[in-house]
Amino acid sequence: MISTRRTALGSTAALTLVLSLLSLTAPDAAADPVDYDKGGSQTETGGSDSNGSGIYAAASVQYSGAVAKSGGAGNVSSADVNWTPPSCWYAPYMGAKDFKKKMSESLKSQMGKPGMTGHAGAALSETQRHYEDDYGWTDTPGYKDYNVDKDGEGMFWAGVENPNEPDYLKRTSCSELPFWVDNGEAPPARYEQAITPEMLAALAYQHMELPGTKVTLAPEAITKVNLPTWAWLDEAVFDEVQATAAINVPGFAITATTTAKPKSLTLSPGTADATTIPANGGCPIVNGKIGEPYAKGKAGETPPCGIIYRRSSGGATLPLKAALTWEISWTGTGQAGAIGMPDGTIEATQNITVEEIQSVNR
Structure with a gap:
């Protein structure tokens, strides 16, 4: 969650409302199952250029190999009852121009609705200032005009829910506002749930589909x-x-098998x-x-x-x-x-x- 120490609002609920209104969390992608004998693979890739301006990429994981159909969990149970795959993670979401288009339109729409006052209205206003007027918080720098002058040099990252996580609070815990990461650079250290190869390996494990055991x-x-x-x-x-899980977008590519x-x-x-x-x-x-x-x-x-x-x-x-x-x-x-x-x-x-x-x- 966006914490009170990083915002002047003093209300985590208000900024949580901002995220839910803007619907910025991107879905997880999946792959169809693979024929074990033929060793083939099918992968559903991420996004593409959405409107011809700037770079767009869905914050999705691409699966291939022996994986379950339609993004569902596979048939493998971990022998370690304490082992769990990631409940959510942060991953590349949109380039600057596309992000500006989506965010500014969403903010304008929500701020124009009746009754948008109090904490909710203040949260929307602060979010707008954060991305348009370089308004930062204690350890979160702001952005001038949504970083449009750096379009193509990096991407905004956003939280992604693991659809196979049954615990709602865990699944929605990656709820920081989208943040900028330059191409080739690691996300700021405080985003501990930023996607890594090890996390992708755990997701590949979760989606793995093994041959049935008939003795x-x-x-x-x-x-x-x-x-x-x-x-x-x-x-x-x-x-x-x-089973392989990968993210491959401009300026950022990791994979794990x-x-x-x-x-x-x-x-x-x-x-x-x-x-x-x-x-x-x-x-x-x-x-x-x-x-x-x-x-x-x-x-x-x-x-x-x-x-x-x-x-x-x-x-x-x-x-x-x-x-x-x-x-x-x-x-x-x-x-x-x-x-x-x-x-x-x-x-x-x-x-x-x-x-x-x-x-x-x-």
Whole structure:
């Protein structure tokens, strides 16, 4: 929020109203999902020159690679419950001429409405002075005629909400008035939520869509009490998956690619009356595969990955959950090598029926 220490108004609510009236926050962009096998990508880019004068670019993130459709969150859950992607951020929004056109028209429209007095009217007046008359606050410099004389040499940055953030207060916390950044320069240090490659990597993580985890079982759906159920994954699952997030506008370009590699499979049998193999339920990748396919003649052997059910399911089914853990890392603008991120998991449930072994008494 614009704080009282930076404005003579003494009312954060008034300046919050200014932002809501002007609707300056730009939307997040998204990409359609990618065919894993073909390795293609589709990207929805940012803006373009809106009226032939000056530079315009929507403060949008461009996604490509294995990402969810239409900007939605992907299917990866972080293994670290304390890890979260950014709720909002500041990013390039408009060049000076386009910003002047939008802001001045919005201010004129709002100031001409009936009842626009008191704190709201004062906030609008101060905002106008801030951008037109070089009126600054304690640590926020003002601008003369919206910096039009510097058009093309930089951009105004604005707050962008993460549409996948459920907490409204967090999502709308990047509510500083738009501020100017020269091309090639970093935003002022006090804007801690200015977009960075690391933040883009987190957004790519949030949008990443990994292949589904369907464990092959033997027996497949109906197993017997005290007999091992073998479990393994198709080798095709073990291809690494990448998602990229980028911002590329005149004078500012950063990108980050998040890479996921399968790490281990954890089985949860759906009942306490079962033994997992290994005992902790975690089946690691060994020689490029998890588990071992069952083959004729192995009925008396113990599988490297599987479950032994100790009691019948009584005609019902048990929810066998298989969680595949992926090792996540990222690379991006200005980074020399890959940087680790919290592991990610995707989970699938398969229904299993457990039957008693029928025996014949003579």
